[in-house]
Amino acid sequence: MPRFAANLSMMYTEHAFLDRFAAAAADGFTAVEYLFPYEHPAAEIRARLDANGLTQALFNAPPGDWSAGERGMAALPGREAAFRDAFGRALEYAAAIGNRKIHVMAGLVPAGADDARHRACYLENLAYAARTAAAQGVTVLIEPINTRDMPGYFLNRQDDGQAICKEVGAANLKVQFDCYHCQIVEGDLAVKLKRDFAGIGHIQIAGVPERHEPDLGELNYPYLFDVIDTLGYDGWIGCEYRPRAGTTAGLGWLRPYLKG
Secondary structure (H helix, E strand, O other), rough: OOOOEEEEEOOOOOHHHHHHHHHHHHHHOOOEEEOOOOOHHHHHHHHHHHHHOOEEEEOOOOOOOHOOOEEEEEOOOHHHHHHHHHHHHHHHHHHHOOOEEOOOOOOOOOOOOOOOHHHHHHHHHHHHHHHHHHHHOEEEEOOOOOOOOOOOOOOOOHHHHHHHHHHHHHHHHHHEEEHHHHHHHHOOOHHHHHHHHHHEEEEEOOOOOOOOOOOOOOOOHHHHHHHHHHHHHOOOEOOOOOOOOOOOHHHOHHHHOOOO
């Protein structure tokens, strides 16, 4: 039976961020994820998790200046020091909150950029992050993201993500398999889940193409959930989608998977 984590950056936006924890728990979620926790004290987030019996499944390391359009720094030469500082902050939050998975964003690269130079920087930064995170028992995740939603993003394909992890060679570096992004870029999700399962550290879902609830669009999620179960995945599946209307009203798809 799959286990789902509410993504509080996209879901329950009808509530203030710190109130989304209680709203998710009230709907039957037992875990949450989100993009970034850094606007709030780690102790306050931990209090909301504990008060609502929630597990923290995942969050992202600081991505640079998000408001200015930055989407990560790990593959950006010249930003190594900023990347290390940002990842250190993510580890501090992870320790305080009780989080064991941190997604590191690669960043945007201009058309015609020297791919080998960016890749070398990416590998070096990921090796540093994995080595540093290992001391806390934290897994570092990288995520292929589609270029329709995020033009210029450095990492787009599952096979490339897996190859990068193998090249770094750290046991705690894994690929985040986002079904939405994978379907847009590549398709053939079930085959890729089976092919890459050993290197997958987290799974996320959303309907394609509009990124609404997973019961809308071109993907057959009940079938994919069966595939994921058969593979023996015991992690959380992050619900990283934008509800069409109110979050709670759109959770009919979730009811069959709730315990009790």
